[in-house]
Amino acid sequence: MDWLRAWMMPPQGSEFAKEIDFVYMALFWMSVLLFLMIAIPSxxxxxxxxYKPGRVTPHQTHNTTLEVIWTVGPLLLCVGIFFxxxxxxxxxxxxxxxSMEISVTAKQWLWQFExxxxxxxxxxxxxxxxKPVKFTMTSEDVLHDFYVPDMRVKHDIIPGRYTQIWFTPTVLGPHNFTCAEYCGKDHSGMKGNLTVDNDADFAKWMETGGTEWEDYFNGKDPKxxxxxxxxITYERVGCNSCHTTDGTKSKGPSxxxxxGSMVQLNNGTSVLADEAYIxxxxxxxxxxxxxxxxPIMPTFQGLLKPNQANGLVAYIESLK
Ligand code: HEC
Ligand SMILES: [Cu+2]
Structure with a gap:
């Protein structure tokens, strides 16, 4: 009956998908069976x-055996299904x-991931x-709902609260996700693409990072x-409050x-400004x-994510 499942359900993209489809199809067939058991005798x-003229209905009170069977049977079935x-x-x-954790911020009408x-x-x-991946989700405005049909996960997103879902993707390639809670005018456009990568592709993708949110809003190239x-990091974490990039001296050197230059140090020696020094x-x-x-510069140990630190080195290197 796999063809029926394949016809009724989206493709199975996660470990959950198999289990959830199995429960679903079991309930479906139980319902079909119960329907036939009632409809056919009726x-x-x-x-x-x-009705036939002259036919008299005999007097019936009850049938204890039958009643016990049709009460206890479904009861056990329901308790079983519950557990x-x-x-x-x-x-x-x-x-x-x-699990790898991805933060989700939903807003009218798009999805932001970190x-x-x-x-x-x-x-x-x-x-x-x-690899298991966990989504920690919140909303900036109204109720939304994160729904990834292929993974068989779906959960409400509530402003001012954090909700979570997780799954282990098993099928490479693109999958859809969408908002499943009516959230206003462009609700139907609130959707996106989830790509399951092999480890090498994923590492490559992580190196370049994704779309910067601000750029997205300004309609600029996401790559x-x-x-x-x-x-971006220079501005975001505040290196720009002490360093300039145009040669002007500020609280720190430009x-x-x-x-690649030789930097004079306060102990009288000098050092080549290579990547290790930066x-x-x-x-x-x-x-x-x-x-x-x-020596007023605070340490950024533990405050910079690897891709931010790498980015800063590359940025400083680019300022010839
Ligand atoms: C509170 C001010 C302040 C902030 C914020 C700050 N720095 Fe500095 N930075 C300094 C000062 C002052 C120096 C020079 C003294 C020293 O070497 O510690 C310096 C030196 C440096 C040097 C060596 C530069 C040279 O000419 O040899 C690098 C590289 C550097 N900072 C990177 C950063 C990065 C990256 C950030 C942001 C993540 C940052 N700084 C944030 C004040 C700051
Ligand atoms: Cu929505």
């Missing part, structure tokens, strides 16, 4: 005991600890195959180089022309202090 009896469903629900509700490394995307999700990410300056700024400046 039609038959209506014909068999139809079956509960078991699935428990699994569905609690994500495994090793990855553990700080990459952000709009209406576009990439996940690695066969970014690491240096582009560095420029980044223009630093990369990284050390971000993570342990007091290790080597530039001559003529106070």
């Amino acid at each position: 039609v038959y009896f209506a014909w068999r005991y139809r 079956w469903g509960l078991n699935g629900w428990m699994k569905y509700s609690v994500a495994p600890g090793e 990855y553990p490394d700080g990459s952000r995307t709009i209406n576009d999700i990439h996940v690695p195959v066969n 970014k180089t690491p240096a582009d990410w560095g420029k 980044w223009k022309g630093v990369y 990284r050390e300056s971000m993570m342990q700024p007091q290790a080597k202090v530039v001559k003529g400046f106070d």
Whole structure:
């Protein structure tokens, strides 16, 4: 009966999909069976005991055996189905600890995603195959609902609250997701694409990150180089409050022309500004202090996601 399932349901893209379809099809066939068990005798009896002049209906009180069977039988069936469903629900509700976490912010009428490394995307999700992924979701405005049919997951998103879903994708390639809670004028356009990648493609995708949200709203090209990410990070985490990129001295030295130059330090020595030096300056700024400046730069150890730190290095490198 696989053809029937395939015809009734979207493709199966996750481990949940198989289990949920199995429960669903079992309930479907039970319903078909019960329907036939009631409908066929009803039609038959209506014909068999139809009105005939002179036919007298015998007096019936009850039949204890029959009544016990048709009460206890369905009762056991329902209790069984309840525990079956509960078991699935428990699994569905609690994500495994090793899940990759993606934050979801829904708003009228688009989806914003943020990855553990700080990459952000709009209406576009990439996940690695066969690894559990957890979505922590909230809304900026009204009720929305995150629905990924192929994965058989769906959950309300509520402003001011966080809800979660998770799944383990098993089928490579594109899958759809959509908003499943009417949320206003463009609700029907609130959808996007989830791509399940193999590990190599996923790593490659993570390196470039996704669409920057602000750019998306300004209608700009979503593809970014690491240096582009560095420029965004420079502004976002506040390096720009002490560093300029045009050669002007601020609270800290300008980044223009630093990369590859010999930097004079306050201890009288000098050092080549290579990638290692730039990284050390971000993570342990007091290790080597530039001559003529106070050691006021805070450490960014633990505050920068890997893709942000890589981006900053690339950005500084690009400022010839
Ligand atoms: C509160 C001000 C302040 C902030 C914010 C700040 N820096 Fe600095 N930074 C300095 C100062 C002052 C120096 C020079 C003294 C020293 O080396 O510690 C410096 C030095 C550096 C150097 C070495 C530059 C050279 O000419 O050799 C690098 C690289 C650097 N910072 C990167 C960063 C990055 C990346 C960020 C943001 C993630 C950042 N800084 C944020 C104040 C700041
Ligand atoms: Cu919506």
